[in-house]
Amino acid sequence: MPRFSLLALLVVLAMGCATAQPTTDSPATSAPAHDYTALTDAERAVQAQIAQDGLHVVHFWAPWCDNSISELQNGWYEVVEQNPDVTFTFVTVWSDNATGEDVLTQYAIPERVVRLTLPDFGPSGDKPNRRKQFLGLPFTWIPTTWVFHKNGQLAYAFNWGELEMPQLQQALDGARNAWSHD
Numbered sequence: 792m793p794r795f796s797l798l799a800l801l802v803v804l805a806m807g808c809a810t811a812q813p814t815t816d817s818p819a820t821s822a823p824a825h826d827y828t829a830l831t832d833a834e835r836a837v838q839a840q841i842a843q844d845g846l847h848v849v850h851f852w853a854p855w856c857d858n859s860i861s862e863l864q865n866g867w868y869e870v871v872e873q874n875p876d877v878t879f880t881f882v883t884v885w886s887d888n889a890t891g892e893d894v895l896t897q898y899a900i901p902e903r904v905v906r907l908t909l910p911d912f913g914p915s916g917d918k919p920n921r922r923k924q925f926l927g928l929p930f931t932w933i934p935t936t937w938v939f940h941k942n943g944q945l946a947y948a949f950n951w952g953e954l955e956m957p958q959l960q961q962a963l964d965g966a967r968n969a970w971s972h973d
Contacts, residue, residue: 830926832907834925836907837882840880846874846878850882853885853891862954863894865955865956867900868901871901880907881900881906881907885915885933886915887911930950931950934952934954935950936949946962
């Protein structure tokens with residue numbers, strides 16, 4: 792790389808780092824800093840589950856979320872029933888620690904689905920209190936669905952909201968594959 796280009800790159804990086812630091816007057820400091828280093832009970836339970844052999848689905852949802860409800864109506868029961876070799880964990884989020892059990896019962900989510908609740912840092916209605924990561928991985932939209940295999944390796948992450956069940960089934964089928972390059 793020519794000397795000038797390297798110097799220009801260093802200057803741009805230094806300026807970017809300097810401007811990325813919030814000042815005490817910045818609105819970015821009004822949101823509380825949250826400690827994500829201590830695992831929650833829900834994170835410890837999922838961590839233990841996905842460390843085991845097999846396929847594991849972790850689904851983040853909220854009982855008040857229209858997209859979460861639409862997914863429950865459109866095939867979660869069937870996917871769970873059609874994949875007895877897969878563990879399923881539903882993690883209720885952003886709901887003031889409410890479990891949403893009544894909603895899962897209403898949509899006949901099978902009892903074998905593990906149900907957990909992720910606590911927020913304060914009232915969930917105040918968005919800065921909502922947890923935005925789980926096991927060090929970001930989630931910023933619900934519903935969000937992750938598929939793990941190979942003792943905790945993330946195979947698929949559907950982080951955009953409502954998921955079509957054929958997409959999930961395709962991901963499960965793909966994660967079952969014994970790839971020759973592994």
